[in-house]
Amino acid sequence: MAQQAQQLPKVSIQKFGGSCLVNAASFQKIADILNMYREDHEIIAVASALNGVTDRLIKLAESAKKPNLCDQILAEIESRHFAIADEIFAADDAENYYIAVENYVEKRFEEIENTLSEIQEFGMKPYYLDSVVSNGEKLSTFMLSSYLQYKGFETQFYTGEELIITDDNFYNALPLFKEIQYRVDNKLKPLILDPQVELIFCVTGFIGRNMVGNTTTLGRGGSDFTATILAHAVYDTEAASEIKVIFWKDVDGILATDPKYVKGARLVPKMSYDEAKELAFFGAKILHPKCLAAIEKKGIPVEIRNFDKPQSKIFSQIGPDTDEGTIKGISMLPAVQMISVNSGALVEIPGVLARIFQTVADAGVSVSMVSQSSSEVNTTFIVGDKDGPKAVTALKEDPFFKLYFDVTSDPVAVVAVVGKAIPNSSIKARIYKALGDAKINSIAVAQSSDGMNISLVIKRDQLKDAVTKIYEEFKI
Numbered sequence: 360m361a362q363q364a365q366q367l368p369k370v371s372i373q374k375f376g377g378s379c380l381v382n383a384a385s386f387q388k389i390a391d392i393l394n395m396y397r398e399d400h401e402i403i404a405v406a407s408a409l410n411g412v413t414d415r416l417i418k419l420a421e422s423a424k425k426p427n428l429c430d431q432i433l434a435e436i437e438s439r440h441f442a443i444a445d446e447i448f449a450a451d452d453a454e455n456y457y458i459a460v461e462n463y464v465e466k467r468f469e470e471i472e473n474t475l476s477e478i479q480e481f482g483m484k485p486y487y488l489d490s491v492v493s494n495g496e497k498l499s500t501f502m503l504s505s506y507l508q509y510k511g512f513e514t515q516f517y518t519g520e521e522l523i524i525t526d527d528n529f530y531n532a533l534p535l536f537k538e539i540q541y542r543v544d545n546k547l548k549p550l551i552l553d554p555q556v557e558l559i560f561c562v563t564g565f566i567g568r569n570m571v572g573n574t575t576t577l578g579r580g581g582s583d584f585t586a587t588i589l590a591h592a593v594y595d596t597e598a599a600s601e602i603k604v605i606f607w608k609d610v611d612g613i614l615a616t617d618p619k620y621v622k623g624a625r626l627v628p629k630m631s632y633d634e635a636k637e638l639a640f641f642g643a644k645i646l647h648p649k650c651l652a653a654i655e656k657k658g659i660p661v662e663i664r665n666f667d668k669p670q671s672k673i674f675s676q677i678g679p680d681t682d683e684g685t686i687k688g689i690s691m692l693p694a695v696q697m698i699s700v701n702s703g704a705l706v707e708i709p710g711v712l713a714r715i716f717q718t719v720a721d722a723g724v725s726v727s728m729v730s731q732s733s734s735e736v737n738t739t740f741i742v743g744d745k746d747g748p749k750a751v752t753a754l755k756e757d758p759f760f761k762l763y764f765d766v767t768s769d770p771v772a773v774v775a776v777v778g779k780a781i782p783n784s785s786i787k788a789r790i791y792k793a794l795g796d797a798k799i800n801s802i803a804v805a806q807s808s809d810g811m812n813i814s815l816v817i818k819r820d821q822l823k824d825a826v827t828k829i830y831e832e833f834k835i
């Protein structure tokens with residue numbers, strides 16, 4: 360066994376977003392990066408659609424009944440891809456990779472047009488939307504795979520449907536890991552383990568298929584999710600001695616706070632999955648928490664690296680370890696509404712909270728931070744700026760709440776301090792001291808019981824000051 364384990368390769372799953380797929384120079388950069396890693400890594404390259412293409416495809420599917428607009432969007436998408444293909448395949452394209460791309464684009468377009476006619480015939484169904492939208496990644500990844508071949512790499516192109524099996528939740532599908540593992544075990548593992556085979560696996564991000572075979576998509580920004588889902592599966596099939604995920608981004612890594620508030624905000628070199636989930640989602644909006652949920656139990660490390668500086672020693676690493684006892688960063692919700700529900704009448708009556716949140720959910724409003732006084736008299740929660748009036752109207756119109764409740768909505772901001780050290784009272788004392796010195800009051804507070812995040816509601820015009828003061832206090 361031990362001997363066999365030694366022969367397993369190192370595997371890296373490398374995700375290239377739309378900002379890495381723009382012109383000849385950026386495609387060349389991808390080839391250079393893969394060249395650097397392939398010396399000692401088996402590589403799975405996951406690609407997003409070209410920038411903006413997913414939005415156009417959504418528009419296209421929604422416009423199925425307007426043939427002129429469809430033609431216009433299709434022509435636009437086609438010319439975006441051909442413009443890049445023209446650039447990346449030079450005159451010495453003896454193997455006719457350009458023509459292969461051209462044929463592939465035509466094939467995809469035929470399929471899109473068929474789906475558009477079905478939408479015209481049967482009306483919009485969730486699976487039609489996912490089917491149309493999935494083409495952004497198919498086009499870009501096929502082009503990347505062909506380009507790498509043109510540059511002398513051997514590649515194997517996979518659409519997400521071939522590897523990623525999901526539930527039926529179109530547009531926001533979740534992976535079915537057992538089924539995915541079976542596919543990876545059969546399709547990828549033998550090739551990864553074969554020392555004679557030196558393939559770069561090029562996999563479309565964002566796409567999967569359900570058990571019946573309909574194409575599904577993994578939610579906006581879902582290509583990152585594809586990368587971590589594949590890492591999970593490769594790890595589980597025991598096809599690697601070491602495995603990591605690298606996200607190539609247009610920033611150096613995850614910053615301690617939004618540089619809009621603190622100029623020159625520091626990069627966080629090392630953080631735990633939980634800390635990253637708190638930081639990456641808010642200020643920096645770099646990584647969706649669900650991507651990390653797919654790998655954290657396996658302890659698979661993630662690197663966030665700058666595509667423009669592939670050799671740089673400055674990057675963020677997310678993994679099982681963190682530096683205990685420190686504050687990692689500050690995130691914020693700059694413009695939100697604080698909904699406050701007050702009543703003395705329903706204290707100690709079970710189910711009141713369920714009713715509040717059901718009413719808000721029925722109005723299509725998602726709730727962020729929540730805090731309730733232990734007396735149960737006041738319940739406060741945060742919703743998006745536009746959702747404030749919706750939530751208030753829904754609660755005020757509900758006969759149950761109408762009689763006994765006073766409901767208000769106020770424009771506020773939330774500042775959240777993140778780090779494993781949050782439960783420590785002396786850390787909280789320092790947060791409040793920093794705010795107190797700046798004469799900033801916290802209107803409501805919630806501390807998560809995982810001890811990762813304390814969120815403070817403050818006045819909007821005090822947000823910048825609050826972030827700066829806390830940042831300075833901890834010299835993050």
Ligand code: ASP
Nearest residue numbers: 407413565579580581582
């Ligand atoms: N192309 C998809 C989107 O724009 C997925 C991704 O880019 O990760 O949401």
Ligand code: MG
Nearest residue numbers: 550551553556
């Ligand atoms: Mg191999």
